[in-house]
Amino acid sequence: MQEERYQKLKEIVQTYLPDDVSAEAIQMESNFTQELNINSANLVDIVLDVEDAFDIMLENEDMDGMQTVKDALQIIDYKIAAK
């Protein structure tokens, strides 16, 4: 279940990587903006895609705490559990 969510998230994040960052660079501890070089404006788009993919809704505060892939997964787990 966890692994499935991780893969799903990776697929979303992948589409926002700059052309010179490969999908393999996405690790559990990767920081979206600092390590993966994702434009901070695109974090908004990642949140929207995550909402659609997992059928959850993220608040502005959730987004603030979402700096790494792991952060995002934790928020997703929490939101799904709270459904």
Added chain:
Amino acid sequence: MGNRVVVTGMGVCAPNGIGLSEFAASLKNGNSGIQFYSELEKLNFSCQVAGKPLINTINLNRYFTNVQLKGLNASGVFYGVIAGKDAWEDAGLSSVSSENPDWDSGIIFGTGILGVDKFREAIYQVDEGNVRRLGSTSVIQTMASGISAYLGGMLGCGNQVTTNSSACTTGTEALLMGYERIKNKKAVRMLVGSCSDSGPYVWGGFDAMRILPRNYNDNPEAASRPMSASAAGFVPGSGAGALVLESLESALERGANIYGEIIGGNVNSGGQRGGGSMTAPNSKAVQRCITNAIEDSGIEPNDIDTINGHLTATSKDPDEITNWSQALGRSGIDFPFVNSFKGHFGHCLAAAGSIECVGTLLQFKENQIFGNINCEDVHPEIDKLIDTSKIPRTTMDFAPKIIAKASFGFGDVNACVIFKAYS
């Protein structure tokens, strides 16, 4: 003494050709870019023909990153980036790879309205209370300066990067603004041009004004008829044109290819006085614009051998020819050759001036004057003023030396630029 300014690169995304070679061939052979669009029929448009660049055959990854392409729904941005990046490459320039931008290079890339389709998406979301779901690119795709902003980042320009807007004068005005900046030594290179979105939301307002042709829906290629007795209104178009302007000194230093020199020009307004209005030009202002452009260029009216007019294929075309004739003091067989490319691709609105400047300059390269299409029946008022041999109906071999190009726009605004063959 100001810098001399030359054109060292061009790019175009026009309804009858994307890229210089396809565009030149279309102008030369009289190929039309005007088609019937069933979408316009479904929406009850009177005019269901239009000019739209066929970008679905283009590999967009040559121009955009995958992230940029995600959710991109602004046709003007597609057209403008294709034309702009092509022009830069054509000039032998590359995008800045270092942390420092190129302080000597700037951009003036105009538009009328940008990202209309993206804005429509946003309007639906907002009205449904879903503003939080707009995503991150609603602003950059719909701000007027979106096009110069996209190009500025792609190329790494560090000089002035801006967008101008003056209706159908926009493209020619952008060129003159860039010209002045280089001439005044504020920049070495300026990417200038303009783009115009396509689609019913842009064209609808013109259809509502009843100024588009209604009777050519089954014969689109004949719909746009500049200078013709049967001209029935302008065909709405879209696309983008782009030109790299550069100081002659820099161009020679780089050994760049030179398409032509800009020797002067003028921009003015008729103030919506003296017969001018929001939608009609003040003839006195048009003539003054042409006269001042000639004076600015340090040439005589007789030096002009070719004109590329605004000539939109409305009932106003004879007025424009009258204005040229008056301003130059030339008529009959003494009138310069004159053409309009709007017969080929319609009136590309904010993009018209830049696309037509690209076509105008290609005539120096090809040593030809591209023929007018759809004006077998020259308007009788025009026939009275100038000899019809001056309106080539097919492409003719002739090496133009000085070409005047003008654009006029809603708001009673005018621009005229004088190009000279470089030797």
